[in-house]
Amino acid sequence: MARLVKRFRNKPSAVTVGGESQYICGCGLSGNLPFCDGTHKLTQGEEAQKLYWYDEGAKRHSAADSHPGIRDDKLTKDA
Numbered sequence: 001m002a003r004l005v006k007r008f009r010n011k012p013s014a015v016t017v018g019g020e021s022q023y024i025c026g027c028g029l030s031g032n033l034p035f036c037d038g039t040h041k042l043t044q045g046e047e048a049q050k051l052y053w054y055d056e057g058a059k060r061h062s063a064a065d066s067h068p069g070i071r072d073d074k075l076t077k078d079a
């Protein structure tokens with residue numbers, strides 16, 4: 001099953017758990033979710049207002065935003 005979720009963040013969030021710093025993935029591309037593995041570097045150069053997807057080989061593709069009503073992290077971050 002696949003899901004289409006908009007992500008605007010292109011870097012991790014730093015949190016402290018038990019006195020230890022952890023970095024939580026904000027881009028959604030990490031291969032070690034929920035933790036950041038550095039894959040967010042792929043998002044450098046993305047243009048605002050464009051929709052992208054990444055294939056299994058980490059290659060970026062642009063796509064028409066034909067799903068303007070899909071849930072995004074801008075809607076949930078204040079919840």
Ligand code: FES
Pocket residue numbers: 010011012013024025026027028029030031035036037038039040041
């Ligand atoms: S924020 Fe997603 S891999 Fe770093």
